[in-house]
Amino acid sequence: MAKIITVQKGTKDILPTEIDSWHFIENAANEVFSNAGYKEIRTPIFEATELFARGVGDTTDIVNKEMYTFEKSERSLTLRPENTAGVVRSYIENGMHRLSAPVKLWYKGPMFRYERPQAGRQRQFHQVGMEMFGIAQPTADAEAISLAVNYLNKIGLNDLDVEINTLGCPTCREEYKKKLKEVLKPYLSELCPDCQKRYEKNPLRLLDCKVEECKAIYEKPEVKKVITSDFVCPECHEHFESVKRYLNILKIKYTVNKLLVRGLDYYNRTVFEIKSNNLGSQNAVCGGGRYDSLVKNLGGEDTPAVGFAMGMERLISLIPKQNENKLDAYVVSTNIEETLKLVSTLRNAGIKVDFDMTSKKFTKQLEKASKLAKYALILGEDEIANGKISVKNLEKSEQVTLKINELKEYLFNCQI
Numbered sequence: 001m002a003k004i005i006t007v008q009k010g011t012k013d014i015l016p017t018e019i020d021s022w023h024f025i026e027n028a029a030n031e032v033f034s035n036a037g038y039k040e041i042r043t044p045i046f047e048a049t050e051l052f053a054r055g056v057g058d059t060t061d062i063v064n065k066e067m068y069t070f071e072k073s074e075r076s077l078t079l080r081p082e083n084t085a086g087v088v089r090s091y092i093e094n095g096m097h098r099l100s101a102p103v104k105l106w107y108k109g110p111m112f113r114y115e116r117p118q119a120g121r122q123r124q125f126h127q128v129g130m131e132m133f134g135i136a137q138p139t140a141d142a143e144a145i146s147l148a149v150n151y152l153n154k155i156g157l158n159d160l161d162v163e164i165n166t167l168g169c170p171t172c173r174e175e176y177k178k179k180l181k182e183v184l185k186p187y188l189s190e191l192c193p194d195c196q197k198r199y200e201k202n203p204l205r206l207l208d209c210k211v212e213e214c215k216a217i218y219e220k221p222e223v224k225k226v227i228t229s230d231f232v233c234p235e236c237h238e239h240f241e242s243v244k245r246y247l248n249i250l251k252i253k254y255t256v257n258k259l260l261v262r263g264l265d266y267y268n269r270t271v272f273e274i275k276s277n278n279l280g281s282q283n284a285v286c287g288g289g290r291y292d293s294l295v296k297n298l299g300g301e302d303t304p305a306v307g308f309a310m311g312m313e314r315l316i317s318l319i320p321k322q323n324e325n326k327l328d329a330y331v332v333s334t335n336i337e338e339t340l341k342l343v344s345t346l347r348n349a350g351i352k353v354d355f356d357m358t359s360k361k362f363t364k365q366l367e368k369a370s371k372l373a374k375y376a377l378i379l380g381e382d383e384i385a386n387g388k389i390s391v392k393n394l395e396k397s398e399q400v401t402l403k404i405n406e407l408k409e410y411l412f413n414c415q416i
């Protein structure tokens with residue numbers, strides 16, 4: 001029979017040899033987010049297609065080119081390409097606006113985007129992220145950025161670049177888009193086909209085009225002057241200044257990148273990305289920002305919000321490989337009845353223990369024990385007859401014989 005294999009383009013198994021690294025970053029997320037008052041939320045992996053079309057924006061690449069959409073019972077459904085829209089949907093549907101603000105939620109899980117697979121970019125990938133609802137003040141933006149940095153530090157990533165920008169509010173942004181279009185008009189025919197479409201539909205997205213010819217146009221003095229202008233209104237300006245002030249107080253190093261516009265349509269005011277020099281072209285480990293209109297656009301009450309998400313595969317590729325410690329103990333015995341009882345008692349006491357299910361020879365079992373465990377618990381017929389057990393420290397090759405009822409305490413004292 002022919003073998004069935006994974007859909008290799010952009011999907012991957014996470015194997016037992018890698019899982020300790022996943023547990024490490026997941027446990028750290030639980031700890032760091034819980035310490036800051038966030039509660040985990042788990043939303044469905046597929047949602048109504050309209051949620052993403054309205055939420056993420058129907059001019060974005062994600063919605064236009066990258067969604068896994070399918071029909072079921074005459075409904076159009078989509079595997080979530082990101083989780084902000086789903087969390088907002090859940091916030092509205094479950095009446096979370098009635099809770100006292102801020103409502104702080106975090107999540108982890110798989111996302112799906114039909115992108116061209118390459119290093120750091122998969123079609124099924126995982127994100128860990130947070131969303132905070134109900135705070136319009138710049139403290140929330142600074143808290144989100146500092147939470148991201150704290151989490152990255154917690155998993156040992158200290159050498160990363162934080163980039164921030166402000167996209168202003170719909171009013172000041174409109175004016176900016178107009179100016180941008182005006183100055184780019186003479187170059188329209190020289191822009192890449194995608195940028196020509198963006199010029200009409202979403203001119204802000206022109207700024208993060210990666211095509212060299214387009215990048216060169218954005219470097220032209222008259223274009224650069226518009227891009228680097230401080231276009232935002234006084235309120236948005238003050239908001240951004242406060243975010244920067246708070247980041248300075250928190251000693252978070254950042255640079256302002258005027259080209260940072262993000263690939264999703266829901267943002268206003270602060271946007272940010274955290275990048276690593278060790279990731280090649282897909283160098284963003286984290287992306288986020290403020291999105292004050294999304295809750296209303298998806299049918300909820302007017303609610304300010306801010307959040308971010310990180311690509312977990314990218315995090316894993318940056319941290320040293322984690323390896324869980326060995327088993328605490330391995331029972332070496334040919335008496336299966338006594339072994340079953342002992343293993344069950346020790347596991348119930350929280351001791352990590354395993355045993356040989358096939359009653360192999362003692363020497364074979366000892367060999368296996370020294371590969372897998374810190375201690376071998378030797379239960380020979382003599383020991384059983386005398387109510388005793390021999391405990392061999394496999395690292396130091398030292399052995400003691402104890403009464404069986406002293407074993408648990410002995411193992412705990414060994415600080416297994």
Ligand code: HAM
Nearest residue numbers: 082084121122125284285286287288307308309310311
């Ligand atoms: P995003 O920038 O599209 O933002 O994704 C966030 C992060 O997910 C990226 O920085 C990257 O690390 C990772 N990522 C994205 N696409 C892929 C892929 N194809 N393969 C591997 N990793 C990937 C969002 O998704 C927003 N929902 C973030 C947000 C939350 N904004 C506000 N709240």
